[in-house]
Amino acid sequence: MIDLKDVSKAYPNGVHALNHVNLHIDKGEFVYVIGATGSGKSTLIKVLNGEIVPDEGTVIVGGVNVGALKHRKVPYYRRNVGCVFQDYRLLPKLTVYENIAFALEVVGMPRKQIRKRVMEVLDLVDLKEKARSYPDELSGGQQQRVTIGRAIANKPMVLIADEPTGNLDPEKSLEIITLLEKINKKLDTTIMMVTHDKVLVDRFKKRTIMLDKGYVIHDSNRGGYKSL
Numbered sequence: 001m002i003d004l005k006d007v008s009k010a011y012p013n014g015v016h017a018l019n020h021v022n023l024h025i026d027k028g029e030f031v032y033v034i035g036a037t038g039s040g041k042s043t044l045i046k047v048l049n050g051e052i053v054p055d056e057g058t059v060i061v062g063g064v065n066v067g068a069l070k071h072r073k074v075p076y077y078r079r080n081v082g083c084v085f086q087d088y089r090l091l092p093k094l095t096v097y098e099n100i101a102f103a104l105e106v107v108g109m110p111r112k113q114i115r116k117r118v119m120e121v122l123d124l125v126d127l128k129e130k131a132r133s134y135p136d137e138l139s140g141g142q143q144q145r146v147t148i149g150r151a152i153a154n155k156p157m158v159l160i161a162d163e164p165t166g167n168l169d170p171e172k173s174l175e176i177i178t179l180l181e182k183i184n185k186k187l188d189t190t191i192m193m194v195t196h197d198k199v200l201v202d203r204f205k206k207r208t209i210m211l212d213k214g215y216v217i218h219d220s221n222r223g224g225y226k227s228l
């Protein structure tokens with residue numbers, strides 16, 4: 001599903017954010033990406049979602065050579081890659097229902113189908129009763145569940161979550177990881193989760209990829225910090 005071959009990226013200031021990264025992630029895998037601040041995690045996400053083009057190497061996601069995409073094709077590609085961020089990024093003037101529906105309107109889904117799909121998604125993220133609420137009427141955990149719902153509404157092949165529990169307390173973090181596991185199992189969505197949360201990584205063990213100064217320094221299937 002995701003294939004990076006010898007991917008390197010340096011920023012104009014000379015920082016080598018990714019160095020000869022090789023990764024293969026199968027369809028349906030759920031992997032953590034960990035590493036100290038500045039180790040290249042966000043840059044890895046950006047080469048995967050087409051935000052930046054690597055200087056060297058190839059990035060293939062679901063058969064698409066992301067680095068070779070023409071600029072105008074990137075938005076179409078992104079429909080297949082759902083993204084969730086630490087800071088939610090919901091539209092404040094739209095309700096929960098409308099926030100999710102909006103993601104489907106922009107891809108041209110017919111109104112009737114949108115209604116059905118949004119209700120399915122609200123059920124999955126367990127927020128049916130909040131459909132008419134606005135983001136600022138929700139807790140952080142609920143807002144993150146809406147964001148996840150919006151990211152998966154269009155049934156992307158890959159879901160990238162950049163520190164999705166970064167602003168949440170341990171109990172809410174647990175809810176989020178459980179929801180992501182449900183999506184991974186039920187929909188077979190490939191998930192890459194960037195995290196600093198040692199407790200989650202140790203408790204919900206998964207393949208764990210560790211970056212350091214732009215290099216992959218560990219890649220362990222056993223999961224948990226102790227396995228690295």
Ligand SMILES: Nc1ncnc2c1ncn2[C@@H]1O[C@H](COP(=O)(O)OP(=O)(O)OP(=O)(O)O)[C@@H](O)[C@H]1O
Pocket residue numbers: 011012013015016017035036037038039040041042043044
């Ligand atoms: N736009 C940019 N221009 C110049 N340097 C950058 C840019 N973005 C990131 N960097 C540098 O590239 C390196 C990798 O940054 P990146 O944001 O990928 O790290 P990260 O692991 O996501 O860090 P964090 O955990 O703090 O989010 C860092 O040294 C950073 O300062």
